[in-house]
Amino acid sequence: xxxxxxxxxxxxxxxxxxxxxxxxxxxxxxxxxxxxxxxxxxxxxxxxxxxxxxxxxxxxxxxxxxxxxxxxxxxxxx
Numbered sequence: 001x002x003x004x005x006x007x008x009x010x011x012x013x014x015x016x017x018x019x020x021x022x023x024x025x026x027x028x029x030x031x032x033x034x035x036x037x038x039x040x041x042x043x044x045x046x047x048x049x050x051x052x053x054x055x056x057x058x059x060x061x062x063x064x065x066x067x068x069x070x071x072x073x074x075x076x077x078x
Contacts, residue, residue, distance in 0.1 A: 007032070 009017065021031030063071070 017031065018028050021028045024031065026034070
């Protein structure tokens with residue numbers, strides 16, 4: 001079920017957002033929902049890349065695919 005959310009913006013920002021939505025043929029609500037989804041996805045993607053890069057610097061050993069599956073199944077993380 002969808003929930004209602006109110007956002008308060010100054011007049012200038014509101015006009016700019018409404019114009020951007022209109023240029024894409026979207027309602028302001030739909031435009032803001034899509035922008036929120038993009039922001040959430042981008043943040044998670046960047047965080048995942050950062051964690052992966054941090055792990056690459058720590059891991060020096062090489063594991064076979066079967067060894068990695070076994071560790072994952074045991075709940076261990078390397």
